[in-house]
Amino acid sequence: MSLLQSLKARDRVFDFMATEASPVDVRHGPILYMEDVTVSFDGFKAINNLNLTIDDGELRCIIGPNGAGKTTMMDIITGKTRPTEGSVWFGSRHNLLQMNEPEIASLGIGRKFQKPTVFEALSVFDNLELAMAADKRIFPTLTARMTSEISDRIDDVLETIGLTALRFQPAGILSHGQKQWLEIGMLLMQRPRLLLVDEPVAGMTEQEMERTAELLTGLAGKQSVVVVEHDMGFVRSIARKVTVLHQGSVLAEGSMDQVSNDPKVVEVYLGSDEEESA
Amino acid sequence: MMTQATSSQFWLTRPFGERATQTFLGVLFAALLLVTVLHLAVPQGHPLHVNAYTVNLFGKYLSYALLAVAVDLVWGYLGILSLGHGAFFAIGGYAMGMYLMRQIGDRGTYGHPVLPDFMVFLNWDSLPWYWHGFDMAWFAFAMVLLAPGLLALVFGFLAFRSRVTGVYLSIITQALTFALMLAFFRNEMGFGGNNGLTDFRELLGFNLRSDATRLGLFIATGVALALGYILCRAIVTSKLGRVCVATRDAEARTRFIGYRVERFQLFVFVVSAMLAGLAGALYVPQVGIINPSEFSPLFSIEIVLWVALGGRATLYGAVIGAILVNYAKTIFTGIMPDAWLFALGALFVLVTVLLPKGVAGLLGHLKRRKEDDHPPKEAAA
């Protein structure tokens, strides 16, 4: 339980997360701004003029039944999918629709996938090293050397995600939960301005969930965090503001209590619950 | 293979620190030395004497081994199954061949000071522009690396930019080498058509028809193999190498943590193509002919088999595989010609189904050495 202790002594633990000066311009308004975004596959609209804004340092939870377009939304933000129409801005300077994944990533948007994807052939240590914010062009990468401060940073993160013992094991042998943590660790190494976290606690134990909650809330404020989650308990435990997606557009927005009392939301969820049980 | 943490050494000298590389270089140079001694010191007629024919044979194997290493670099570490590496090999070979043709000078059958024989009897009155400069060794040798590199650069740029990967890439690489084969068969191309380039005399002033030169080429090939091996090791043990592995296993993820995947792919692809070209250049003077059949898809896919048999993503495995298969080929086609294609075909099936990690994988098991790297459980790129 080294982590819980470390979490108590914030000033020491989380200093490595201090965000570096980033080009993102948030002086006026939100850090992420999506307007009238629509995506359609063969006519089917996965996203239907969606409007969403995330403020700098905000922790936002996004919920919604299957097929509501949560993952697609993340794909759009990270540049994997191009919307049919609409605009997506990162801060007030960067139009994300004109960038590809690596550019967006190096701009400071980190993403954790629904299904944890780590580099299984590489050791936990290597996974973190690759993720680390650094000069990621070819020759710097080729000639990169291991310095003490880099390994210190990696060690710190290893400790935070509790994988120190497994540092030299290939990520392939990790348990599902451990992979989730490793991926979070990689996010931390990236030092993003905006974290997109897709179902972080799937397959986690109660304790692990607790730690994740701590971590995410701890991140908020310095970095903006968007969490997509099914687990209502977890959402409730961290949520300040919740957005409900349905059929590709925002159904409701507000505090957890507001939305959970919203009749539309209830209706949708009852319906979707049956689907899920089916 | 992956080192535990990137050591703080200079990236190129890093491989010398590894046991695997040390053993490999040890064995290689021991072999070179052994053959040289047995060839020179042991008198003709003594049962242990290695004659020029055998030296030449081994020289050929070594150039194949270098080619295999090049293929392993892209397939093993980048997950790109290139069925067109024979093309780069052949182009390197042609570059060398053109140099050797120019070295013939006026000793050709027609005694023409400039034009190679085939141009004379097809009635060409002057040298095609792309043949100029190949009379200069430095230029020709530069082309040995640059020509395949350039082709790889253009092809790779288009392919990787539009994210053509996996099977699609394999198929179009195959189409590439097939198209080149057809092209080089055309006599209008000015590369001697089906006959290709032959009748070489001298390389840098050394008579290609003397045993001494053959020994020299054999050793040179060995050294080239060593250097190529070290370069590849240096790449795969660097952080860049790990980015490659990352790309191989989860391309999208690698993009999301900020790497320009296509550029890394392109870089490694080009390096590999250049190595293949070098292998071709060393191959040609030893076998004395280069012609379009080196472009044949069959050859390219055979190279992949060498790598698969030796063990993917372990460079030394590629070397073992190349030597094993070609050695078997020499024996079989000598003793029971009909059996050869059966054997080759069976190898393809057995290796992929029963021996996905190849000979190297077996050795690893036997030694029970727990290594830090695990070759991809799903080799699919």
Added chain:
Amino acid sequence: MTTLQRKTHPRTLSRFATALVTAAVMGASVQAVAQDDAPIKVGILHSLSGTMAISESTLKDTVEMLIEQQNEAGGLLGRQLEAVVVDPASNWPLFAERARELLAQEEVDVIFGNWTSVSRKAVLPVVEELNGLLFYPVQYEGEESSENVFYTGAAPNQQAIPAVEYLINEVGIERFALIGTDYVYPRTTNRILEAFLKDEHGVAEEDIMVNYTPFGHSDWQNIVSEIRRFGEEGKPTAVISTINGDANVPFYRELANQGIDAADIPVIAFSVGEQELSGIDTAPLVGHLAAWNYFMSVDTDANYDFIDAWIDWTGDEEAVTNDPMEAHYIGFNMWAEAVRKAGTTDVDTVKDAIIGVTVPNLSGGYSAMMPNHHITKPVLIGEVQDNGQFDIVWQTPSTVAGDAWSDYLPGSRDLISDWRKPMECGNFNVVNGSCGGSTAAEEAEAALAE
């Protein structure tokens, strides 16, 4: 290296281990220095696998048959003959490698082998370096004369030129479509023919059509219809085909289907023999022509004996003989005769002895080895019959001597070849009276100067 290989050698191959040791390590050394009673070694260098196996494997059998016959007749110089067979697997670099193996390692006294030009070109430097003897049995483009090679196949002037003469004089052809596979033999042959037609017979440019296709070309629709139109201009037209192997079946099929018949536009082929026909439904081909120096249908007892021997050797009633087989028959007998004459198998002595040697060929005449290492042969024109055989419709009154250097190519017009002392030169230039090189050199220098 070898030790390492033996260690990693798969178990299945272990039975070859000995073979390997001999092959890889000991090399020539294990071969006892030839005593008088040691057999004379005859190397056979024909592809037994790969694409060329179709044509070449029968040649290997032919030589083996000839060797056996020779042994039954008491061998040579009181020594038995022993065949050393290797398989270059239709792979050109491998041809060079195998040739080296035969000469350096097996120390054979003579080699019979090769089919394609490229394989010969690959082997040439090896044979010259190790001073071997090579008998090359296939018709080829000429433009070559090596001290160590004996060309028993037809040079262009022993096949192409007479064939065209026949078309012009006997059939009255005025338009020619030169259709060929894109490699050196058709290219050179067609260049020679073009020059020949224009210079000797004043055929106009527009009455000559040239077309090249890749190996194994299978879609002939366009080309055949082009030929058809080419032939519809009112002048008698013929196709001169240097199409290679596999591409022939679809070609003739397309001809037949587009209704082109031997009587309208005869096709005369230089690479289609009895063996190629055995893979074709010959009914639609009847009347098309081929030019060779031998046909299975030659009506001589020597030929019938050869055919019967061949049928017995293969045990196949349907087995066919063809021109390259006769070439080996002639070449082998010439070599044997020369060895007898020289009383030794020593290469240099045999090389000198064989020039002028004359042996019977299968078409009822005699063939002699000329100083340029080519031989004299009759030229026959045959028409395809529905039974896959050729009916001989014309033949040269006397034998024709092979010409290493064509008189119709500017590059080689001035070259002659004579391997007798004192000249001993394969490309003697009669203009500047020096060995090696042609006036093309100066021409080109001039061209570059401009």
Added chain:
Amino acid sequence: MRRFLSLGLLCLMLLGTAVSAQAQSSSSTPDDQAALALLTALDVDSYRDKGEAITAILQSDDERARDWLQALLDGRLQRTDDGRFVLVLDNRGRDWPVADALTNEPLGEMSRRDLDRIGINNALRNQLRSAIAVVDLYSPNVERRRTSADRLLGEVDGELAETLEPVIADAEDEYVRTRLAQAVAIYRAEQGEMAGVEALTGSLHPRARVALGRAANSDDPVVAEAAATALAGIEQQLKINRGLETLYFGLSLGSVLVLAAIGLAITFGVMGVINMAHGELMMLGAYTTWMMQQLLPGQPGLALILSIPAGFMVAALVGIAIERGVIQFLKGRPLETLLATFGISLILQQLVRTVISPLNRTVVTPEWMSGSLVINDALSLTLNRMFVLGFALVVFAALMLIMRRTRLGLEVRAVTQNRAMARSMGIRATRVDIMTFALGSGVAGLAGVALSQLTNVGPNLGQNYIIDSFMVVVFGGVGNLWGTLVAGLSLGVINQVLEPWAGAVLAKIIVLVFIILFIQKRPRGLFPQKGRAAEG
């Protein structure tokens, strides 16, 4: 040659009626001595003399004349050592059955050593054809009369023209009449007679064109004028016909590509399995055809039809063996599958080489498939390719039906979209895999059957098509049968359009490079599958 012909004809015309008269009442047996003399006259070296002899035979009113000429034409008229003349009935093997040329009674078998064939060359062959044609002009058989009429186009000269006029007049068969009229017109036009030129206007027959060409240079300006305009019109017509021809060539080449690729479109496109042995499955189909023809000698047509189901079965069974034996162990490892199946292709090739023979096998084209369908004198479509084209379309339609309408098709699509889900819905995925692969392989077999009619049946048959077929599938868009059809046909046409000016080799290269570049631009081909399913 003309000279012989007309000479013979002149006399023949006089007694032509007589011959036909005799044909009806075959009474008196002519003197065999005379007949023998006629034949002996053929047995000379000089082809010129032979020509004379043939004319002589024509002039004789011997009713066996036609048989003799035909035999001579086929090279079956031969002389024995003892000077008798025989008709060889079958000239295969070492000994040949023969019959007496005079009495037509069989003489048993003779060794080919004892027989001398009476050789002819193409000049004589032409003369014989014309001669037979003239005889046939009076044959009771309409077909013979028609062919003879066709034959006479461009063969007509002065005397013959005269003698033909009455024949044309009372020819009851329309076709014969027009053809003969044309034949005469050609002669007249060549002579620069206006009548001829007018008669030939609009005729696409090459001889007619040549004749008009001559007339165009005649001294009479009027005739020349008329001929020139007639020619211009004809050229226009020819252009159109040429365009149609090229289109046909393209489509027929395309149909071959489609046949070769459509099987892949299923195994690769639908199942995602790279089967490098696909070409060899085609080869097996082709060899099945050969087998069938061996089993049913003399009935190539029947054999061919039977080998359609047979070829399918053989290829399908081998396909199943491959799927069970290798591919199922390599699920989700496409590149390994590629290598393994390539190994299989090598084995299959070598198997055929050792078991059957490295030589190509002869596959006979049945009567009803050889030759071509004559649209007009300038445009005729080769039948074998037309059959292949039709066959390709039928196969395609059948596959569409199977995929769209049958349970199997439904299951296949289900499995390919979501394996786990399909399983849970009780679809036996393995069974579906086997069926699909068998189907794809079987189609390859069908392709082989078709190819056996176009090209070599040999061990390398498969290799020549594998790369092209992959190109077609990828170009058309994987997993889309329509794409394969469109891609195949369009590539075929492109290739044939390029060929005349680029040459066969360059055309092929251009097409390949074009596809490579196209894939760079649109990695998912002409008709890509869209949506998240395709993203993975």
